[in-house]
Amino acid sequence: MRVNIEVNGEQRVADTVWEGESLLYVLRERLGLPGSKNACEQGECGSCTVYLDDVAVCACLVAAGQAEGRSVRTVEGLADGDRLDPMQQAFVEAGAVQCGFCTPGLIVAAHDLVRRNPRPSDLEIRESLAGNLCRCTGYEKILDAVRLAAERMGASGGTA
């Protein structure tokens, strides 16, 4: 089948899509956007988190056909050219990135959290990110990164 999706502001078309393919597969293997990661393919790890019509979802749980005519924003669509999104910048600075495989999903999830709740408490950060597994960091520096980004974004009056 053919699937039309707006991805990171661009209208994209994927052809010869097999019905069993997920949005994640189409993004990674057909549209050249491997930033969203596949670490479980069953909604347990959050590595594949993307915005679908502005709602953060696990792309591995969305059938490609379900994304027809909708808009998707992936981790590749957060930075403004070379200017990192404040959440991305905070992750690098805080040491929240080790192997980085969890990072794209965590950044989208944390970006979504701070958009909805500009001053999250630690408990709120933990609760919102509980669906994103990281095996390297023990999460302390991820908390640091989210606090840092929220503080900076609050100070600068928010972000896109």
Added chain:
Amino acid sequence: MTRSSTERADTTAGIGGSPIRPDGALKVKGEFAYSSDLWAEDMLWGATLRSPHPHARITAVRIGKALALPGVHAVLTHDDVPGRNRFGLEHADQPVLAEDVVRYQGEPVAVVAADHPETARRAAALIEVDYDVLDPVTDPETALADGTPALHPDGNLVRHVRIRRGDPEPAAPVVVTGEYTVGMQDQAFLGPESGMAVPAEDGGVDLYVATQWLHVDQRQIAESLGVPQEKVRITLAGVGGAFGAREDLSMQVHACMLAMHTGKPVKFVYGREESFFGHVHRHPAVMRYEHGATEDGRLVYVRARILLDGGAYASTTSAVVGNAATLGVGPYEVPNAHVDAFGLYTNNPPCGAMRGFGAVQACFGYESQMDKLAAALGMDPVDLRVRNAVREGSTMPTGQVIDSAAPVAELLRLVRDKPMPAPVGDAEGVADPRELPGGVSNTTRGEGVRRGVGYGVGIKNVAFSEGFDDYSTARVRLEVIGGEPVVSVHTAAAEVGQGLVTLQAQIARTELGVHQVTILPADTAVGSAGSSSASRQSYVTGGAVKAACEAVRAEVLAIAADVLPAGGELYLNGGKVIASTGEAVADVAALLGDRVVEHTVEWRHRPTQPLDPATGQGNAHVQYAFAAHRAVVDVDTELGLVRVVELACAQDVGRALNPQAVVGQIQGGSAQGLGLAVMEEIQVVGGKVVNPSFTDYLIPTILDMPPMPIDVLELADPHAPYGLRGVGEPPTISATPAIVAAVRAATGAALTRIPIRPEHVVFTTVEDGGHSS
């Protein structure tokens, strides 16, 4: 410590700083190419057919239907393995593709290449294999017993290490014994096994893969492909975590075989379920300990018997057994030690390297015993540990004298003296459910919840031991590009997330006083770096990069000395040659012009010795590393649910070359120790894994992890580059027993098995010994 004159260079991003990772921006933008992200025009997808049985004879394999499926390009079996159908890190005992016997559930039997991953999977399912199912050997004790069928030609014993020190029949007034069990833990890195093999015109192959040791892969792949090593060229692709699970081969030979057979690039990406079968796990252990002490709490003797289940193939079992034995009494002075550690073949999943490597299992045993002994003596558990702690100059049970800092007592005091976390809840004692055991499941409002505090301290060897020729190779080049001096560093060392790329650049900046440093991709075009394991890369590859930089610097300074007026010692900083007066006397760029200075150095740590086979005596380890934890837990004693409230750690790192990365390692390592304490276990029933998914194999989430305050000591090891001490593993070792001790303190349950399950907490008491499962 006194720092060498070479370290007067103070570029901002050198040793001791925490500069931003060079791969950081790519990783946060989603542009870093992991091994699963590779793509080539015309590439095929590989899939693997695996045995559903833990033990069976293969009587027939029919591939016709699979080959007939449209889109399938190749179906290969053991008959198609061009070279030696065996591989293995320490013993080549594992087939690339099974021949007549399968020895574990998940053993690869055939591989397929097709134009779509789903086609490849369906084709694999169409391969018909006839099995004669055999009884699996699933218990290491049975595997060791006389009369059990041998799973391999040399029997079921992979290795037995004996440590014999002091009086063989010691006696002591206070004796405690215990039996302890460790379940099978998985590394559960997030980026599954993956890579792409591209056939080359010279009849060889280029492989892009996530691995821990490129050259040991290269050697094994070349043997199985039957080609000279130089025909297998490996480049490290982005690695999504490792923790030991990428030391053994997974899809490497399969992808290369298919690529050479089809003439097309072949990519493999395991799914999560397949990943649970695609790599080795942490050895499960059954351990019997007996500790004897004087009335005032001095250890007189330790006897231990440690049985490690190696599963179907040896992998690194021999070295794991060596660690469990030599580190088996822990960081304590014990005049009389009698330790037997065994590694066995069974039909369970193969076990090998995982962070902590044999030291994790033993630590749960000896630390549980130290708490039991403290209780028997009526002593404080930290005081008992401090009284017996090793220090610099202590003798290990192998006879090896610890010849650098061993601040075990100090680490314990540091964690003990940390302020305690506040009780949960507000002034009225009303707690947010997210702060209680059970969390948002809302299982308690605080009734039945009790707090406990526990301690653990551990010991780990750094780098490879027992006489292994352990080295790394670094090529460092200094040249002028665009008027600026630029350094490039080339090694084959695997960046697996730990930050080695950052560190190599820091070393180059410090040694050469040049800001611009490029780390070239790790590949086999340069000599071996050894494995990214055993907490060894900062030490060994760090040592190699430092040595190569020193060679480059010596040449630059010799050039400078030729053209400058004589006198005094020179060094490099800020792109300049600096005289001992501190005055800049030449510009490196001007001095070099278009001259390129390049040196390649193979660097070794001090040699170690094999263990005496009868007594286990010998200077087997090059460096020891220590960490201590204090865990504070809240336990719902009615439901058996545990919430770790805080996990404090103190660790000596010799010197923190990158403080941010050091803390990141300690926190990440502690998290894996927490996982083993309270949740992580591959459950194997009759040789079959029953929980190969992230739904059923749980790793800690951000809700499970507590705050982790860290104390880092920097007591330099004079034998190591910059005085550093390996960092990655110690925190994984001591976190687990500290948490278990805290749960014991909260509940009185004996808890002799990890991971702790709710029923162990609820249905056991000290009196019944805690054997509930």
